[in-house]
Amino acid sequence: MITQPEETTAAYQTVVGLEVHVQLLTQSKLFCRCSTKFGAPPNTQTCPVCTGMPGALPVMNREAFRLSLKTAIALDLHIPQFTKWDRKNYFYPDSPRGYQISQFDLPLSEHGFLHISDPQGAFPPKKIRILRAHLEDDAGKSLHDEAAGKADSRIDLNRAGTPLLEIVSEPDMRSAQEARAYLTELKLLLTYLGVSDCNMQEGSLRVDANVNIHMQVDGEKIATPIVEIKNLNSFRAVERAVVYEAQRQYELWRETGKKLGDAPKQTRGWDDQAQLTRAQRHKEESSDYRYFPDPDLAPVLTSAEEVEKLKAAMIQRPAELRSRLQTDYALDAHDADVIVNQGRLFVDYFIAVAEKSGSGKLAGNWIQQSVLRYLNEQEIGIGEFDISAAALAEMIDLIQSGELASSRAKDVFAEMLNAKTTAPEAMKTLGIEAVDDSTLVTLCQSLLDDNPRIVADVQGGKQQAVGALIGQAKKKNPNANPSEVRKICLRLIDAM
Amino acid sequence: MALTPEIVKQVSLLARLQLSADELELMTQQLGRVLEYIDKLAEVDTENVAPLAHAVELSNVFADDQVAPSLPREEVLANAPKRDDACYRVPAVLGD
Ligand SMILES: [Zn+2]
Numbered sequence: 001m002i003t004q005p006e007e008t009t010a011a012y013q014t015v016v017g018l019e020v021h022v023q024l025l026t027q028s029k030l031f032c033r034c035s036t037k038f039g040a041p042p043n044t045q046t047c048p049v050c051t052g053m054p055g056a057l058p059v060m061n062r063e064a065f066r067l068s069l070k071t072a073i074a075l076d077l078h079i080p081q082f083t084k085w086d087r088k089n090y091f092y093p094d095s096p097r098g099y100q101i102s103q104f105d106l107p108l109s110e111h112g113f114l115h116i117s118d119p120q121g122a123f124p125p126k127k128i129r130i131l132r133a134h135l136e137d138d139a140g141k142s143l144h145d146e147a148a149g150k151a152d153s154r155i156d157l158n159r160a161g162t163p164l165l166e167i168v169s170e171p172d173m174r175s176a177q178e179a180r181a182y183l184t185e186l187k188l189l190l191t192y193l194g195v196s197d198c199n200m201q202e203g204s205l206r207v208d209a210n211v212n213i214h215m216q217v218d219g220e221k222i223a224t225p226i227v228e229i230k231n232l233n234s235f236r237a238v239e240r241a242v243v244y245e246a247q248r249q250y251e252l253w254r255e256t257g258k259k260l261g262d263a264p265k266q267t268r269g270w271d272d273q274a275q276l277t278r279a280q281r282h283k284e285e286s287s288d289y290r291y292f293p294d295p296d297l298a299p300v301l302t303s304a305e306e307v308e309k310l311k312a313a314m315i316q317r318p319a320e321l322r323s324r325l326q327t328d329y330a331l332d333a334h335d336a337d338v339i340v341n342q343g344r345l346f347v348d349y350f351i352a353v354a355e356k357s358g359s360g361k362l363a364g365n366w367i368q369q370s371v372l373r374y375l376n377e378q379e380i381g382i383g384e385f386d387i388s389a390a391a392l393a394e395m396i397d398l399i400q401s402g403e404l405a406s407s408r409a410k411d412v413f414a415e416m417l418n419a420k421t422t423a424p425e426a427m428k429t430l431g432i433e434a435v436d437d438s439t440l441v442t443l444c445q446s447l448l449d450d451n452p453r454i455v456a457d458v459q460g461g462k463q464q465a466v467g468a469l470i471g472q473a474k475k476k477n478p479n480a481n482p483s484e485v486r487k488i489c490l491r492l493i494d495a496m
Numbered sequence: 497m498a499l500t501p502e503i504v505k506q507v508s509l510l511a512r513l514q515l516s517a518d519e520l521e522l523m524t525q526q527l528g529r530v531l532e533y534i535d536k537l538a539e540v541d542t543e544n545v546a547p548l549a550h551a552v553e554l555s556n557v558f559a560d561d562q563v564a565p566s567l568p569r570e571e572v573l574a575n576a577p578k579r580d581d582a583c584y585r586v587p588a589v590l591g592d
Contacts, residue, residue: 061558062558062561094589299549299552
């Protein structure tokens with residue numbers, strides 16, 4: 001029988017597939033040479049091609065195609081030798097041609113994958129298959145003139161014709177968390193590749209989610225009709241929308257019993273304010289796009305040699321860097337994950353510090369605990385950080401050689417930032433110098449002479465009593481290394 | 497396959513054409529004849545012919561990614577049936 005509502009979380013399996021559109025980092029549009037720069041005044045970056053004037057001839061942007069291939073290779077997608085462009089026909093005010101130039105049956109890449117994992121272990125690592133990635137052009141923007149209270153919409157075509165790569169996953173995600181992990185990893189990969197800035201606010205990365213649920217009822221497998229969710233403005237919105245939509249479908253199924261095939265695929269919009277999905281106005285027959293090959297655009301042939309060349313030039317991807325940091329620099333999985341997720345510049349900084357100081361472990365600790373914390377507090381990136389990798393490595397060297405006590409290193413780090421200086425200079429300013437053994441022994445002996453009760457306590461078996469002396473030692477000489485003081489005091493008491 | 501008025505109605509909807517009953521009948525006849533003519537192609541033996549993906553013999557036609565000047569906005573908007581100083585104006589796009 002059907003499970004009770006209280007058990008709904010276990011009553012069904014959420015199934016998610018994601019369509020991600022990323023704007024490629026080109027200077028000019030996909031089929032004309034108008035600028036793609038964001039934020040220009042409306043309709044100042046258009047021409048006869050991107051406004052769909054009769055007789056205008058689109059020509060493919062070489063860089064857009066190159067960036068697409070690069071992404072395809074990074075996602076382990078297969079790149080067929082032949083690809084072409086098709087017209088996807090529909091009428092909408094922000095699409096001046098009456099069709100979008102997209103790819104239908106012969107996309108530039110297909111059948112790849114992306115590995116996802118969760119450092120907190122929310123789900124086991126898994127491979128998300130990618131169905132295809134294809135190149136298409138963007139539409140313009142409708143501006144709603146609410147203030148004027150008029151019945152008009154205003155159209156800005158600056159964005160029309162901007163190159164988009166659409167990356168379509170298989171429905172391989174089984175929770176909102178997995179969907180988010182996929183998006184996070186995909187975004188990280190795309191920024192490593194430098195193919196897109198993935199800025200969601202500016203529309204450089206857009207997500208649509210296909211969601212339904214699977215259930216076992218009386219030994220029968222049941223799936224609900226698939227819903228496509230639009231208007232997802234952040235990864236958090238994706239997560240929440242998936243959770244909401246799965247539960248909505250479960251309740252709807254209990255009410256109506258409608259299964260996959262009983263109703264057509266529906267499009268719903270996420271309302272972030274109300275935290276729910278709403279049915280979108282049904283565009284009559286809008287799914288009949290009547291694709292046909294675009295006669296204005298020549299197909300593109302890519303040889304196996306070209307693909308091999310691109311593969312050879314592929315950078316290390318985030319997943320590969322994570323394991324490299326673990327093997328080469330003795331970081332654990334969590335630390336490697338934290339560092340790699342900060343981006344390529346940050347990884348380079350870590351590697352430079354680790355190489356120069358010869359200690360991956362210390363470099364990892366300092367970079368995570370001190371550098372990253374500082375960057376987050378200041379809301380800046382590693383590119384704007386004042387301590388160079390060489391300077392941090394020098395500080396770590398001084399710790400390793402014993403010239404700088406770990407207990408004082410944090411002060412030195414702060415002073416280096418404060419005075420924009422090197423570790424030796426900072427130590428001079430702070431009056432930090434290594435205290436030689438005989439000075440320490442003299443210091444400890446005088447402390448013991450002044451504190452016979454503590455000496456008696458320690459002799460009576462209370463070793464921890466010596467702790468009180470460390471504070472006193474630091475007062476007398478701030479450079480006294482606490483663990484050294486402790487060792488020497490115990491040794492002297494022992495010898496009494 | 498014979499062309500029916502239902503199919504023509506469907507196609508005219510996709511093309512945003514509003515046909516009167518008379519026009520619908522006329523179009524059904526005329527378009528039907530066009531399709532019959534094209535059906536002649538079915539008589540050709542294509543058993544050993546690879547499907548054609550594109551009619552042009554060219555391939556790999558690219559332009560470099562270099563920005564060129566766009567049109568002045570006044571020129572861009574010159575033909576718009578309805579406009580303001582910066583944008584085209586169209587009947588309200590329903591928020592969905
Ligand atoms: Zn243009």
